[in-house]
Amino acid sequence: MDDPILNSHNKEEFPPAHTAEHLLNQTMVRMFGCERSRNAHIERKKSKMTFIVDHKPTRKEEKEIADRMNQLIADDLPVTFDFVTRDNLPDDVSIDRLPDDASEAIRLVRIGDYDVCPCIGKHVRSTSQIGRFELLGTNWDELTRSFRIRFKVVQ
Numbered sequence: 001m002d003d004p005i006l007n008s009h010n011k012e013e014f015p016p017a018h019t020a021e022h023l024l025n026q027t028m029v030r031m032f033g034c035e036r037s038r039n040a041h042i043e044r045k046k047s048k049m050t051f052i053v054d055h056k057p058t059r060k061e062e063k064e065i066a067d068r069m070n071q072l073i074a075d076d077l078p079v080t081f082d083f084v085t086r087d088n089l090p091d092d093v094s095i096d097r098l099p100d101d102a103s104e105a106i107r108l109v110r111i112g113d114y115d116v117c118p119c120i121g122k123h124v125r126s127t128s129q130i131g132r133f134e135l136l137g138t139n140w141d142e143l144t145r146s147f148r149i150r151f152k153v154v155q
Contacts, residue, residue, distance in 0.1 A: 014044040015122045016130045016153045019079060019111070023072050023127070024049060024149065026115035027065060032057070036117070038097075046136065050148045056140040057147055065149070069133035076128040077112030084108060093117065131155035 025036040032053045039050040057065075084106050089095065093108060095118055109119040111127065124130055136150040 013042065013121045015124045016155060017042050017044060017047050018121050019123045019127065020069065020073075020130050020133060020151070020153050021047070021049065022109065022111055022115050022117065022119070022123075023069055023130075024065075024133075024151070025117070026111075027068050027072070028053075031061070031065065031068075036097075046150060046152050048148055048150045050146050052145050053147050054145065056142070057138070062135060062138060066133060066135040072111075072114060073127045073130045073133060075112070076126050077114060078110075078126050079123045080110045082108045082110065090116065 021037075021040055021042050028034055028051045029036060032051065034051050034053045037049040037051055041048050084090075085104055086095065086106060089106065090108075093116060095102070095106065098106075098118060106118050107120055108116055109121075109123060110116045130153050132154045134152050134154055136152060138150070139148040140146075141148075
């Protein structure tokens, strides 16, 4: 696809934290069978993401989340981009969260063989550039089954 036209982007992400967001989304999907976060606030100093899961994660599961994240970072996975049209999306890629006026061209961000999703934000070139993932704390809401993770990346 030559010079695809993408939507304008209204954020200035901190690439290490934004790339960690992709990894954490996929880690939670794999560990808990949940959807990607619909409530993420990603910043340089502290970030938070909320997931709807079927149970309150144990301390052991929380440690496993952090351990997996730091292993993925250490694995130095390449972060690459592909451009596709809406009608040529891979089967495992959902565009249900794109805005209604999203362009026909879709940029897919791939992190090794671990994650792929549509995104127009800024990312690091490989996961080792993220730094260290630190789990700052979690909150559980039994009524909504929501699990909030607060974290930061330390370079």
